[in-house]
Structures are given as structure tokens and as C-alpha cells.
Amino acid sequence: MIQRRQLELWVGVFVAAGLLALAMLAFRVGNLAAGGVNNPYMVQAEFNDIGGLKVRAPVTLAGVRIGRVSAISLDPSDFEAKVTMELDGRYKTIPSDSSASILTSGLLGEQYIGLDPGGSSHYLKNGSTIQVTQSAIVLEKVISQFLFNFASKSGSHSK
Amino acid sequence: MNSLRRLGRIVIDSVEGLGRASLFFLEVMSGSRKLFRRFELVVQQVFAVGVLTLLIILVSGLFVGMVLGLQGYNTLVKFGAADSLGLLVALSLVRELGPVVTALLFAGRAGSALTAEIGLMKATEQLAGMEMMAVNPIERVIAPRLIAGIIAMPLLAALFSAVGVLGGQLIGVGLLGVDSGVFWSQMQSGVSFHEDVLNGVIKSVVFGVVVTWIAVFQGYESVPTSEGVSRATNRTVVYSSLAVLALDFVMTALMFK
Numbered sequence: 038m039i040q041r042r043q044l045e046l047w048v049g050v051f052v053a054a055g056l057l058a059l060a061m062l063a064f065r066v067g068n069l070a071a072g073g074v075n076n077p078y079m080v081q082a083e084f085n086d087i088g089g090l091k092v093r094a095p096v097t098l099a100g101v102r103i104g105r106v107s108a109i110s111l112d113p114s115d116f117e118a119k120v121t122m123e124l125d126g127r128y129k130t131i132p133s134d135s136s137a138s139i140l141t142s143g144l145l146g147e148q149y150i151g152l153d154p155g156g157s158s159h160y161l162k163n164g165s166t167i168q169v170t171q172s173a174i175v176l177e178k179v180i181s182q183f184l185f186n187f188a189s190k191s192g193s194h195s196k
Numbered sequence: 197m198n199s200l201r202r203l204g205r206i207v208i209d210s211v212e213g214l215g216r217a218s219l220f221f222l223e224v225m226s227g228s229r230k231l232f233r234r235f236e237l238v239v240q241q242v243f244a245v246g247v248l249t250l251l252i253i254l255v256s257g258l259f260v261g262m263v264l265g266l267q268g269y270n271t272l273v274k275f276g277a278a279d280s281l282g283l284l285v286a287l288s289l290v291r292e293l294g295p296v297v298t299a300l301l302f303a304g305r306a307g308s309a310l311t312a313e314i315g316l317m318k319a320t321e322q323l324a325g326m327e328m329m330a331v332n333p334i335e336r337v338i339a340p341r342l343i344a345g346i347i348a349m350p351l352l353a354a355l356f357s358a359v360g361v362l363g364g365q366l367i368g369v370g371l372l373g374v375d376s377g378v379f380w381s382q383m384q385s386g387v388s389f390h391e392d393v394l395n396g397v398i399k400s401v402v403f404g405v406v407v408t409w410i411a412v413f414q415g416y417e418s419v420p421t422s423e424g425v426s427r428a429t430n431r432t433v434v435y436s437s438l439a440v441l442a443l444d445f446v447m448t449a450l451m452f453k
Contacts, residue, residue, distance in 0.1 A: 041236075044243050051247045055351025058358035059397070065380070066286045066361055067389035093388070147385075 076126030077104065078163040082137045082150075083117040088173025090139055090148045096122045098152040103128050106150065122150065124161070132157040138171035148173060217413045224412070227332065228339035237340040238347070245306040245341070245408075246348030250355070252305055253298060257289075257356035260297060261363025264288055268364075269372045278372075282379035283386040285364030286357075290387060290396045291452065294357035296444050299403035302349055303436035307411035310341055311432040314415025315425035323416075338412050345411070349404025350397050357396065395451045402443060407436040 087109065096104040104124035112119045124131070134155030141148050152167075161167070231238055268284040314337065317323050323333040361383075368374040387393065411432045418428030 045236075045239055047247045048239050048242045051242070051250060051348075052351060054250075055354050058351070058354040059393075061358045062290060062354060062361075062393045062396075063389050066290065066357075066383055067387045067393045068384050 077123035078126060078129075078161075079107070080122050080124055080161050080163075080165055080167060082120050082122070082167040082170050083112060083115075084120060084137075084139060084170050084172045085117060086172040086175060087118040087120060088139055088141075088148055088175050090120065090150070090173065094147065094149050096124065096150045096152065098128070098131065098154065103152075120150070129160060129162075131161045133159040133161050133165060134169065135161065135167060136169035136171065137167045139173035141174070216417070217409070220413050220416065221409055223334055224339050224342050227335040228343050230335055231339055231343060237336070238343050241340045241344030242348055245302075245310065245344050246352065249302060249305045249348070249352060252301055253352045253356050254359050256297065256301060257294075257359035258363040260293055260356075261285060261289065261360030261365075262367045264293075264360070265364040265367030265372070269368060269374070278374055279378045280382050280386075281368045281372075281374050282361075282364070282383035285368070286361050286383045286387050287392060289357040289360040289364075290392050292444070292448070294360065295353045295396050295399040295403055296440060298353040298356045298400065299349065299407055299440040300437055302345075302352060302404070303407045303411070303433055303440065306345065306348075307407050307432050307436050308429045310345070310408065310411040311415040311418070311429045312425060314338070314341075314412060315418035315420070315428050318416065318418060319420040319422070319425055321420075338416060341412055342405075342408050345408025346401065346404045349407070350400040353396065353400035353403075391452075395447075398451075399444065399447055402447065403440050406439050406443060410436045410439065 090106065090109065092106055092109055094106045095102045096106065104122050106120055107123045108121040110119050110121075111117075131152065132155040134157040136153045136155065138151050138153070139148055140151045155169075264285045265281065268281050268288075269278055272278045272281055272284065314323075317333075317337065323337065326333045326336060365376075365379060369376045369379055414428040414432045414435070415425075418424045
């Protein structure tokens with residue numbers, strides 16, 4: 038009887054440790070703790086080019102994470118990317134004329150949306166659209182533009 | 197002509213074996229419904245296949261994590277990306293090494309023991325004796341072991357990954373001087389719960405089913421002699437290792453596009 042109770046105790050310890058390890062993988066190693074947005078409200082924005090932005094990418098204001106991208110789709114009427122963000126309900130007072138731009142963390146890091154607050158006294162609310170947007174900077178385009186300018190300049194010099 | 201015939205026989209034999217194994221699996225699964233009333237049988241087997249495998253899993257996990265930390269650091273530091281060490285260690289462990297290495301160790305430690313135990317029960321006619329007493333050996337002996345294996349394997353894999361991450365942290369932060377905050381924050385921003393952790397858990401559940409299934413089937417089918425039991429044990433380890441590696445490739449191809 039004692040042996041059986043000890044056995045059950047060991048199995049209990051084993052299962053508890055396994056579940057604890059799983060919880061650690063979820064919260065400490067994974068992003069489950071950071072992924073949730075409290076009491077979210079949806080805001081939309083249309084971009085010409087979203088670059089490498091992905092669903093679940095962070096949305097920040099002044100560097101502070103206030104939400105995440107929940108959906109990305111193509112608007113078939115004007116061929117712009119329609120990005121839906123869910124913002125934390127604690128931040129209800131973001132001016133409605135704020136602008137959204139797609140930024141890159143570091144030179145080659147992941148892309149995220151940065152909001153710049155405007156001056157309006159109306160606030161963004163569920164379902165509203167951010168009007169002023171700035172597309173992602175695609176590195177290839179910048180480089181090719183630079184090279185193109187460079188080549189045309191040096192071409193005019195040689196004349 | 198003769199060799200063609202032999203090839204045909206090999207194919208027919210292996211298909212027959214697969215068919216028998218599948219029918220056996222269905223029989224065990226339908227027999228395991230009655231286990232809800234006698235759960236202590238499963239608990240006993242969880243002790244045998246889970247708790248007794250714990251030590252080898254924890255030690256291997258720690259060392260695999262530490263090796264990942266060393267090797268990853270040496271490579272990453274060449275690209276000036278040593279900050280991503282935590283991400284590298286965690287992703288390798290959670291996606292691949294955790295489930296796969298745990299399954300291989302599980303096959304070697306618990307699978308072989310299951311086969312030998314059941315094979316020996318058959319060789320000493322304990323299974324036949326149970327049938328004489330109107331006890332269904334599939335419900336009484338096989339089903340608790342299969343269920344216990346399916347329960348234990350994901351828990352062992354999670355422990356392996358968790359201990360491995362700690363081992364990587366021990367080497368990366370403690371020995372090589374990666375910043376502790378950067379180590380964890382890079383990990384948290386790069387490892388997604390749904391895509392990485394959950395897929396790793398799904399993998400380990402599948403491996404648990406396959407390894408335990410092969411082990412109990414080989415034991416149940418073994419030739420009831422000492423040589424037959426040793427061959428069956430041998431086959432368990434070989435087949436389940438191959439099955440784990442092949443299935444891992446298939447699942448990785450499907451999960452991580």
C-alpha cells in the first residue's frame with residue numbers, strides 16, 4: 038500500500054513537472070504571454086506596400102507595444118494592402134489623425150507598425166481607419182534607386 | 197524468377213504485418229475505453245515508462261542544450277549575431293530536437309523494456325493464462341501501456357526542451373557572456389506558441405503513439421522463445437527509430453512551410 042502511494046506520488050510529480058515545462062515553453066520561451074491584447078479594438082490602415090509585414094507583428098507608439106496586426110488583405114478596388122490592427126483597450130485616446138508607418142527593427146529585423154500621434158481631439162475607435170500611412174521601405178528599391186541616380190549622374194559628368 | 201518471388205513475398209509479408217499492426221491498434225484502442233474505470237493500471241505504467249525514463253531525458257536535454265549553446269555561439273558570433281543564441285537554442289529544441297531525441301531515447305529506454313516485458317509474458321504463457329481466466333490481455337496488459345506511453349511522451353519532450361533551454365542559457369549566459377535579457381527577449385519574440393511550441397507537442401504525441409504502438413505490437417507478436425524476445429526487442433528499437441525520423445521529416449514538411 039505504501040509502495041503504491043509512493044508510486045502515485047512519483048507519477049504525480051512527473052505529470053506536474055511535465056505540465057510545468059510545457060507552461061514554461063509557452064510563457065517563458067514562447068510569446069503566449071506577450072501575444073494577448075486586453076480588451077482590444079480594431080483599427081484599419083491602407084498601405085501602398087507592406088514589405089515583409091506579417092500577421093501578429095507588433096504595433097507600437099513611441100516604442101511601446103500597444104497592439105498587434107491581426108489581419109492583412111488586399112483591397113481589390115485600389116490594390117492597396119489593408120492591414121487590420123487590434124489595439125489595447127487601455128489606450129483609447131489615440132488621436133484619429135495619427136499616422137501609421139511600417140518600420141523595421143534594426144537593419145534586418147522584423148517589421149512592425151509604428152504610430153505617430155496627431156493633434157486631433159477625436160480619438161481612434163473600433164472600426165476607424167488611419168488615413169495617413171507610410172509604406173515599408175523596401176531595401177532593393179532604395180538600392181536600385183540609389184544606383185540609378187548614381188549612374189545617371191556619372192553619365193552626365195562624362196558628357 | 198526465384199528472386200522475384202522472394203521480393204513478392206517480402207512485400208506481401210510487410211503489408212500483412214502492417215495490416216496486423218493496424219488491426220491490433222484498433223483492438224487496443226477499443227479495449228482502452230474500459231481503462232477509465234481502472235485508471236490505476238495506467239498510473240502504474242506511467243511510472244514505468246515515464247518516471248523511470250525521466251533521468252536519462254533530463255540529463256540528455258541538459259547536455260544537448262549546452263552543446264547547442266556552444267556550437268550556436270561559435271557560428272553566430274562570426275556573423276555578429278550572438279544575441280540570437282537564445283532564439284536558435286529554443287527553436288531547435290522546441291521544433292526538432294526535443295520531440296525527436298526524446299522519442300529516440302524513449303524507444304531505447306521504455307520501448308525496448310515494454311517489448312521485452314510483453315514478450316516474456318507471452319513466452320512464460322502469462323498472457324495465455326489470463327485468457328484462461330477470462331481476462332482479456334489486450335485490455336489488461338496492452339492498453340494501459342499504450343495509453344501510458346501516449347501520456348508520458350509529450351511530457352518528457354516538454355521537459356527535454358525546457359531543460360535544454362536552461363542548459364543553453366547556462367552556457368550562453370553563464371559561460372560565453374551573452375546578455376541574459378537579450379537571450380530571453382530574442383527567444384520570446386522569435387518563438388511563437390502556436391507555430392512552434394504547439395507543433396512540437398503535436399509531434400511528440402505522434403511519436404509517443406508510434407513508438408509505444410511498435411513496442412507493444414512487437415512484444416505481442418514475438419516468437420515466444422528467448423531468442424524471439426531478443427529479436428523483437430531489437431526490432432522495436434530499429435523500427436521505432438526509423439519511424440520517428442521518417443515521420444519527423446513528413447511532419448516538418450507539412451508544419452513549417
